[in-house]
Amino acid sequence: MKNRQMSFDDEMFQANIKPEYWVNQSTSLINMAQNLTVTERRIIYSLIALIQPDDRDFKTYVLSVKDLAQLIGYKGKSFYSQVEKAIDGIMRKQITIYSTDGKQRVVDKIQWVQQATYFHGDGQVKIKLSDALAEYLLNLEKFTKYRLINVLRLNSEYSWRIYEFLKEDEWKSSSIVQRDKNKTWKSHRIMYVDELRRLLDIPDDTLKLMKHFRATVLEKAKKEINEKTDIEFDYEVHTKKGRRIESFIFYINPSQRFQDLQTDVDSTMDQVQSLVNVLIKNGVRVNAAIKLAGKYHYEYLRANIRYVVTSASSKRNQAGYIISAIEENYAHYEGPSEKTERDPFYNLILGQVEQRLKQVNERDNKALEQIIKKHEKMLLENPHADIKQIINSRKSSIMSELDKIEFVRNQQNHPSLSEEDISNQTIKDIFSEWKAQIIAIDVY
Structure with a gap:
């Protein structure tokens, strides 16, 4: 595996994750029990956000491990192994679907990821969602959608899941008045405690006391969702059986902060x-x-x-x-x-800025190196040419190109080209002379 090189013979797509991308998924997938951590969800749902409306099957995506590390919030020298560990964790996770065929109970178990291939030398990972997820993510009729940015900022898997439950019902119900606060809400959803625990994958022996359940799950979700997403919500007890809370009602409004x-x-x-x-x-x-x-x-x-x-x-x-x-x-x-x-949204933006600078440097290096190649070709095609004249022509052309690069960078609000950005030593030498002339002109 370590000696393999990445082959692009298969249909693969270089992924560029952006926080404004849409996540589209069937309502049935939202209402299935899931046991992904926040880290795992950030990876999976970033892949889901890459799916295009006209896709008929899942693509194999190639992602930069560094980009994934920024998305997850991993830093330091070990981020590659941390990303690999996170993806390995996803590959062990399953969605369990219970149904019946009329005669017997049927249990389907679906994996999130079909295959992941790591290319340590290239710093990339090739990854594909499980084909069994296609009916929940492709050619959808009943689905819920939201922008990736709204969930990337959430630090609790409970907050993420509750956000999805509320987004599903955001446009379904008619307006309702919360009597205790005399506030009108656009929509609402009633959820039973047992249903919430099942969908949030909370075991029976965890958060058994309702005050702990409310503090860890509901109150934390309320704080995070209201501060960081495009909706806001409140909740209150809906029904009780004796002293035991049976269900909650969630009130939902679009948030003005993220319009x-x-x-x-x-x-x-x-x-x-x-x-x-x-x-x-x-x-x-x-x-x-x-x-x-x-x-x-x-x-x-x-x-x-x-x-x-x-x-x-x-x-x-x-x-x-x-x-x-x-x-x-x-x-x-x-x-x-x-x-x-950790703010994956900010990290993604920072990663895009870094990638943009890299692309600008690659563009400018390519333009400068083409001048070198052009003059090398001139010398090869005419071995009797005046070498000094060709060298002077090369220098003059490179200096003119550096003037152009400086102008374009200023226009595009990019920092000036620096010596460390240049890969060719000949160009570096000419750049130093060009830079000295620019400084002399500025001083004058």
């Missing part, structure tokens, strides 16, 4: 892109800039960067000074510094 999802995505993307760009423009290496943006709160970073760039004193090692300022809080920012909660 314009794309604005939220675009705003976060712009914030992260701007933050990373400022760090890079001040000499911080790309990898270090991405790491800082992933570790510290946005406002904390912005405060300390502003402190440095507005400082009257000029530092020879500006990048080092910025990093020290961030690590030691030179700006005396009073809010939280490091992120304490």
